[in-house]
Amino acid sequence: MxxxxxxxxxxxxxxxxxxLQSEHEISLIxxxxxxxxxxxxxxxxxxxxxxxxxxxxxxxxxxxxTELIGEIEGLDLVLTIGYGVLLPEAILALPKRGFLNLHFxxxxxxxxAAPAQRALRNGETVTGVSVFQLDKGMDTGPIFTQESLHxxxxxxxxxxxxxxAVLGPEVVKRSFAMIESxxxxxxxxxTASIAPKISKAEAKIDFRLDASQISDxxxxxxxxxxxxxxxxxxxxxxxxxxxxxxVVGNPGEVFVRDKSVYVVTGSASLELLKVIPAGKKEMxxxxxxxxxxLTGGEFFG
Numbered sequence: 001m002x003x004x005x006x007x008x009x010x011x012x013x014x015x016x017x018x019x020l021q022s023e024h025e026i027s028l029i030x031x032x033x034x035x036x037x038x039x040x041x042x043x044x045x046x047x048x049x050x051x052x053x054x055x056x057x058x059x060x061x062x063x064x065x066t067e068l069i070g071e072i073e074g075l076d077l078v079l080t081i082g083y084g085v086l087l088p089e090a091i092l093a094l095p096k097r098g099f100l101n102l103h104f105x106x107x108x109x110x111x112x113a114a115p116a117q118r119a120l121r122n123g124e125t126v127t128g129v130s131v132f133q134l135d136k137g138m139d140t141g142p143i144f145t146q147e148s149l150h151x152x153x154x155x156x157x158x159x160x161x162x163x164x165a166v167l168g169p170e171v172v173k174r175s176f177a178m179i180e181s182x183x184x185x186x187x188x189x190x191t192a193s194i195a196p197k198i199s200k201a202e203a204k205i206d207f208r209l210d211a212s213q214i215s216d217x218x219x220x221x222x223x224x225x226x227x228x229x230x231x232x233x234x235x236x237x238x239x240x241x242x243x244x245x246x247v248v249g250n251p252g253e254v255f256v257r258d259k260s261v262y263v264v265t266g267s268a269s270l271e272l273l274k275v276i277p278a279g280k281k282e283m284x285x286x287x288x289x290x291x292x293x294l295t296g297g298e299f300f301g
Contacts, residue, residue, distance in 0.1 A: 001024050001025070001076035001077065001097075001176065001179075001180070002024075002025050002027045002074065002075050002076050003019060003024050003025065003026055003027060003075065003076065003077060003078070003079060004026075004027060004028040004029070004030060004072055004075045004077070004078040004079070004095065005019070005026060005028075005029055005030070005048075005078070005079050005080075005081065006029075006030035006031070006078055006079070006080040006081075006083040006085075006099075007029070007030075007031060007048045007079075007080065007081040007082055007083055008031050008032045008046045008047070008048055008082055008083055008084050009046070009047060009048070009081075009082045010047040010048075010165075011081065011082055011104070011161050011162075011164070011165040011168075012047075012048050012081035012082060012102075012165075012168075013047065013048075013051060013165070014165045014166055014168050014169055015079075015081060015102060015165070015168035015169050015172050016048070016051055017169075018168075018169035018172070018173070019169075019172075020055060022173070024176065026057055027057075027058070027074075027075060028057070028058050028059075028060060028071065028072065028075065029048060029049070029051075029052035029057050029058065029059045029060070030059075030060045030061075030062065030068070030072075030078070030083070031045070031046045031048045031049045031052070031059060031060075031061055031083075032046050032049075032061065032083070032084055032085070033061045033062075033063055034046075034049070034061065045061070049061065065085065065087050065088060065091050066091075068087075068091050068094065069091070069094065072091075072094050072095050073094050073095070075095040075096065076095065076096050076097055077095050077096065077097040077098060077099065077100055077179070078095050078098075078099045078100070079099075079100050079101070079102065079172065080099060080100070080101045080102070080134065081101070081102045081168070084113075086138070087099065087134070088136075089135070089136040092134050092135070092136070097179060098133060098134065099133070099134040100131055100132065100133060100134065100144070100172075100175060101131070101132055101133075101134050101139070101141070102129060102130075102131050102168050102171070102172060103115065103129065103130045103131075103132065103139055104116050104127070104129055104161065104164045104165075105119065105127055105128065105129075105130065105195065106126075106127060106128040106129075106130060106146055106148060107130040107132060107139060107143060107146070107188050108139075108140075108188040108189075108190050108191065108192035108193070109127075109190065109191070109192070109193050110127075110193055110194070110195035111138055111139035111140065111192060111193070111194055111195060112138060112139065112194050112195035112196050112197070113195065113196060113197040114195045114196065114197050114198050115127070115195040116157055116160045116161050116164060117157045117195070117198055117220045117221065118193075118195035118196075118220070119151070119160075119195075120151070120155070120156070120157055120160060120216060120219045120220035121216055121217055121220035121221075122216070123212070123216050124151060125150065125151055126148055126149065126150055126151065127148070127149055127151060127160070127164070128146055128147050128148035128149050128164070128167070129146065129147050129149075129164055129167045129168060129171055130143055130145070130146045130171075131143070131144045131145045131146075131171050131172055131174075131175040132144060132185060132188075133185050140188065141185075141188075142184075142185035142186055142187050142188065143185050143186055143187075143188055144174070144175035144178050144179070144183075144185045145171045145174045145175045145178070146171070147167045147170065147171050149163060149164060149167060155219065156218075156219045156220075156222040156223075156239075156240070157219065157220050157221065157222060157223075157224075158222065158223055158224075198220070198221060198224075198225055199225070200225045200228075203217070203221040203225045203226060203227050203228060204227075204228055204229065205217065205218070205227055205228065205229045205238065205300070205301075207229070207251040207252040207263060207264065207265050207266070207300060207301060208251045208252075208265070208266045209265060209266050210265065210266055210267045211243045211265040211266070211267045211268040211269065211270055212243060212267075214241075214265055214270060215241055215242070215243055215270065218238050218239070218240070218241050222237075222239050222240070223239065226239075226276070227239075229252075229300040229301050230300065230301055231277065231278070231292075231300055234277070234278035234279075235278050236275065236276070236277055236278060236300065237275060237276040238272055238274075238275055239273075239274040239275060239276060239282055240272075240273040240274040241270040241271060241272050241273055242270065242271045242273065243268055243269075243270060243271075244262060244268060244269050244270060244271040245268050245269065246260070246262050246269060246271065247262045247264060247269045248264065248269070249264040249269075250264060250299070251264055251265055251266055252264065252299040252300045252301040253297075253298070253299050254289075254294060254298045254299065254300060255269075255296075256286075256289050256294055259286055260285075260286060261285040261286055261288070261289045263300060271285075272285035273285055275288050277292075
């Protein structure tokens, strides 16, 4: 089949690499327009745009979905992977077999922009991927294939997404085989839930919460947008932590014990493992604590 792929983030790369070696033809890559990035705010194309350029595949970067008219009608289908744009029904009908989406949850659970992050935030132990036919709703179309994945308790959102992305090629392959053999997808069954994008405000740590809730939030929000608090008037990110009962005190209070850094929560405490102080790179929490020269009685928040 002649395939178009509409994608933006690096989670699309395993599936793109498989498609490149498959019997199918990647005729077009559609990705988000170049955006300012880095300290110099220079325009930079998406990871998928860079991939397409390196493999000499035509790239389209529409500012508006109407720019797809006249570009995708000759394709058998378009596969979307984290493209980041809701497409109108008139555009979805242009390819011969419409649009498919590789989504990082077991639909109908976690429809929306941040399924992996929301699964971690809610303490889920199992998630997965779904390939389904796009329709006018938000991740509501009929499903071709799904594959489940057990979540390792240590995984943060970027690590979970890496493992989910690796499942992409197989479920896409199976879905394409179903289409070519004339098999129909099945309607979604089960309890639907929504996974909206994570805001920076939501990612602020509330140390009055239970330690497990905070731990889940840190896993869910690392690295984007980053679980954060305030230290001496500056933003301070926590990138990795473990639940501990080593210290007691008031929520947000910081302790250093036996070359480890702890913060008190509404239940137990958390041992901080990796942090990003304002203006610094990620570092071991104990290295930050040594530089901060803690004297006792300090609080986050």
